[in-house]
Amino acid sequence: MKKLSFLSRTLESDLVKDGLCAISAIDNCPQSKGLISVAGGMAVQSYLPEEYRRATGDIDLLVSRPLNYEEFKQFSNPVSEYLQDNKYQVDTLKMEGAYGLLIGNNNDRLLIEFSRRNKQNFEKNRKLIERELLNSRRKKVEGREKDYSTLSPEDIALPKLVRSINALKRRPGLGGIVLQYQSPVICGASEVLLERINSLREETFFNIGNLELAEKLRFMSDLYDIRVLSELVGYNKNYMFEASKDWDTLREESPEKDKILRILPDI
Secondary structure (H helix, E strand, C coil): CHHHHCCCECCCCHHHHHHHHHHHHHHHCCCCCCCEEEEHHHHHHCCCCHHHCCCECEEEEEECCCCCHHHHHHHCHHHHHHHHHCCCEEEEEEECCEEEEEEEECCEEEEEEEECCCHHHHHHHHHHHHHHHHCCEEEECCCCCCEEEECCHHHHHHHHHHHHHHHHHHCHHHHHHHHHHCCCCCCCHHHHHHHHHHHHHHHHHCCCCCHHHHHHHHHHHHHHHHHHHHHHCCCCHHHHHHHHCCCHHHHCCCHHHHHHHCCCCCC
16 A cells, blocks of 8 residues: 555656666676566566556566565665665665665655565465566666566566456456456557546545555556557467466466456457
8 A cells, every 4th residue: 555655657767767777786796696577567667668658656576585674685785775876865664575675865756676575485486486587588778778677478467367356356346347458458548548547546545545446446557457468569378378377366267267368368
């Protein structure tokens, strides 16, 4: 919920660009090279033209190692140092399921989230995490010399599919929203859908604590990301099928799964 209080941004933002340049500093450290990749909404944006990008309030990072808080501070130190050298304030945060660096100055802040797992949870998910990092792509920070790693379109979409299916199981009333994403979004519909998402984000901002609104916002955002990646980038069907086996929700049959998958007619 706290993330909703941050200004939503796209990759054109200088603060986002500086954040991504800072993240690339981890790849210059021998002990951490290849251990992170951008996930979530910023990863989606990295594959899309500017007009189709859905603004988001943070940079999500997949981390391929278990971290306690002290280890996180050491691991993320190259990011903090880069940003501090560039005159940014940097604060560390403990959150549920993640550690964070809150970067920026005054009220203009951006959250960088590092996935947080203890050793037991990491070992349980090691195969999935290592596969995702192995199949990640390199992207240039727009207008800068730095580059960074981002997850493949398939590995961005799969957890969003799982989250959408589970959200629909909890809140069947969301089912009507799915119909909006069963038709192409890149032929004029994207502007309308992005406007609806932005409007709902503003409503959610003024109703922090309303879990129903927050879940609806996440549901609409995930469906948009899944569909727009499908249309503008496309998914590798063989990899998508094999990778889906790592997700219990996608291995099981359910009417909610069938309904969500209708937004992907080619899969």
